[in-house]
Amino acid sequence: MTITHAPHPTDPRSIGPYQVLGVLGVGGMGQVYLAAGPSGPVALKVVHPGLAADPRFRTRFAREVEASRLVRGPWTAAVVDADPDASTPWLATEYVPGVPLSRAIVTTGPLPPPAVAALAAHLARALTAIHEADLVHRDVKPGNVLLTADRPRMIDFGISRALDGTRMTSTGMAVGTPAFMSPEQADGSELTTASDLFSLGSVLVWAATGTGPFGEGNPVTLLRRILTAEPGLGALTGSVRELVAECLRRDPADRPAAAELAARLPPAPVGGGWLPPAVAALVPDPTRFAGPPAPPPLPARRVTRRGLLVGLGAVLATAAVGGAGAAAAGLFRGGSDPVTGGPARPLAPRWTYPTGGPVSCMAAGDGVVYAAGADAVAHTVDVRTGHARWTYSLRGGGSRHVPAVVDGTVYIDDDRLTVYALDATGALRWEADGRLIAASAGIVFASTTDGTSRDQVTGYDAATGGVRWNSPVEDALGMAFALDNPGATSDGRVHVGLENALRTLDAATGKTLWEQPLPDLATVTAGSSTVYGTGGAATADSVLVAFDAATGRERWRRAVEDRYGEIAVHDGTVYVDGGHGVGLSALDAETGEPRWELGRGTPFTRAMYGTAPVVAGDTCYIGGIRIGGLDADPAFTLFAHDTATGEERWSVDLALDTGYTASIALVGDTVVLGSERFDATSGAIAAIA
Structure with missing residues (x-):
């Protein structure tokens, strides 16, 4: 984990007994900071305000924090402190100066066989420690594996379980990352430790080949393959290939336990030299954890x-x-x-x-x-x-959410998922269930549920509030809405941000016109003929992608400083706020080429x-x-x-x-x-x- 930038002026300067030094990124719970504490540096995970307001999440979070404290060993980042009862709950784990496996493979390419074998041996021992504490990780993926100079570490164990009930309740989505889910995660079955072994097998195939055992594609396609197709093992060789094949068996009872896997793999090498030089060069210096200097003290508020x-x-x-x-x-x-x-x-x-x-x-x-x-x-x-x-x-x-103003009518929603239509005098024209996505002439678009907690997009008649159509979201296959339901309209279409994809519907009928994968989608903006979406890991590997609004064909993509950066489109130019104060860019709307950039990368x-x-x-x-x-x-x-x-x-x-x-x-x-x-x-x- 490395600092992406100094704290934003609105970030807290201290949390509990810890002084914030820098921003590491965004995790499943919320913001992640590097902080200095009484016993040294920690990765401080601060719960998203939306989760903090959910008493069910707080109960699960407190329970899982206590269970996670039992996990100790050289293959995990230990939980060292937490305050589940704080106004904004937080969790402090051991700071690991490492590079995520996800970044390493994307940057340098697949690992050679000796490094894959070492990775397998270490991660089997990490899962053994987690499972011996009666925990199921639930989100074993490359982003939760940190490569350090002497060995890999597994992070975020136990957190997915705390998030599980909240996400299932709010979105109907199984917790996990689609490409690395087990079949039982994909179909919503009860999870055991065997689920983590399936995910580990997928991670090892990805590390060795750059592609998961079920190929590439949108989350719907991937999850269907996980449920029905045979895995591909690519360049894996020897005993590692044999054991990974066992991990990827569809029946959980047929997979090896983590301890058995560790015993059957070659001994895990410890110390420098286990990583290829190109990957080792990405690992931060463990003696330099303070990162860039923080700006002058500001009010403690996130x-x-x-x-x-x-x-x-x-x-x-x-x-x-x-x-x-x-x-x-x-x-x-x-x-x-x-x-x-x-x-x-x-x-x-x-x-x-x-x-x-x-x-x-x-x-x-x-x-x-x-x-x-x-x-x-x-x-x-x-x-x-x-x-x-x-x-x-x-x-x-x-x-x-930002109100939509169309033809003199204001559409706005509230925290209890009600959409209001107010006329030019402030009088209520109608109200309906849902969270506002966008509005156009004649139709208002909202995210709703169908009465069984399954997500859908609803088109309301702008004049009466009557339902014109409902368009289901395949929640069981991981296509639930992103937290803030980003959306935009253009020329008779509504573009809806899902958790990991951008979907475009016909505004009049709700029929899906096209859908394109965009992992961790965060923002959606539409121009006259192009729709833009940002996604990827926050601050690291963030991308801005331009799609043809009518066909969904990708026109271009470009790395951006932060997927949360806001976008404006005007007169053939896309203007992008870098997010977290790192700059402003102007890009050619047709090609994505920069016209000018201020502060990028510094x-x-x-x-x-x-x-x-x-x-x-x-x-x-x-x-x-x-x-x-x-x-x-x-x-x-x-x-x-x-x-x-x-x-x-x-x-x-x-x-x-x-x-x-x-x-x-x-x-x-x-x-x-x-x-x-x-x-x-x-x-x-x-x-x-």
Whole structure:
């Protein structure tokens, strides 16, 4: 595990007795940090807020943490500390300075036979230790195997069991990674330790050949092969091939136990030299675990990058386009005041409209901004006056998803999975079950269940709320919805983000037009003829893929800094916020080739970008935290970049409390900022003069 970047300004500075040093990535539970503790470095796994709010998950998590503490040995990353009862539960494991097997194979190619044999022997011993503690790992895959200088280590044992009930309840999906699932996982049967042996066999085939025993394809295809096809063993040889074949037997009773497998394999080599030189070069130096320097201390608060829209605290408006924009450019070009030559003068709010809690979502309308959040109220605020045109109380708690505004009607959902249709006066037209995905003229799209907890996409009539169609999601085969159900519409189609695929439906009928695999899909954005999706491991191996919206043909793909980076498409260019403050890129929409890039691959300390880019005319607007502004305290800054060159035209520091982040929207000729005040009980909507 290696640091991907320094902590974001909104990341916590400490968790329990641990000081956060850097970000390692995102795991099954949530964010993963490198942290320093009383006994040395640890990998600190912080539970996703959505899981933390589920009492069933907390109960399972506490139980599995206690069981996981019993696992000890040189082949696993031991659990050293945890707090299941914290407001945001966390788990600390031994820090392992290693490279994931998934990254090693993708980077350097398949392992040679001696390394595969050594890997098999070590991992058999890792599973022996886990099974002797009465645990079933449930997610044995290359990403959960870390290669270190002296041996591999297995991580995340026990966590999948804690996640199991939550995911099965919320998505109907079997826990695991489709390509490495056992047949009993694929068909939803009860799991025993034998399931881990099947998954181990798949991992070893993949390590030796670069392809799993059931080939490649979308999750549906792979799981069907696991249930019906014979595995291919590729380049595996000797005793390892024989034992892997036994692990891949379809009947769990016919597979060897982990201890038996370990006894029958050649002794596991320990120490340097077991890895090929190209792979060994990827392993981080164990004496250097501190990673890049952390930015100045910030308020201890974690906000997930997936939705900086999720958890907004105020909506701030400032004229920045047209005449007002030209004036701003004259006053604040390059972040400095041309009159004094000093730093740009911070701007203060022109008006303030209080809300009952942080605002979690925002959309622009005709002269207004629509905002809702923790106070369970939809606010419609006139950008010119700062007064509410109307408000509407949501019965099911707060809202987390961006409203859709179509033909004067606002569609919004709440935390209890209700979709509301509100007219131009704020009156309720209809409500229906589900979580909002997107809306178009005539149809509103939501994720729902069919009454038996099976996921489906539902098309509601925009005028009446009546059901036009339901399109099932094959939940038993792993095609459940991603956490935030990303979606977009284009030309009579709705593009829906699943857990590991992008599916496009006919908007009028719900018929599936095409589907393309995209592992760990995170965002979906549609242009006029192209739909874009991001996926892959968060911050590592993240990709942006462009598909033809009509046929699903892949047009291009490109590595990006973080799959949670937000995307804007404008006039033949795709603008990508790097995610976690690492930069901004402009790509040719047809080819994916970069037109310009800011901060890619380096800590972008001048400004920690944190918003989705917004483009108007020849200007790209983006906002984030400026390190060192406002007397060395972090300041939220609005940046304007030339769309042709990426050059910064001007920037404005906003005189806000530290700890603000923001999103951006355009209301007419006004740039609207939606920012978060780190206060769970109050919020504000304000305009900047």
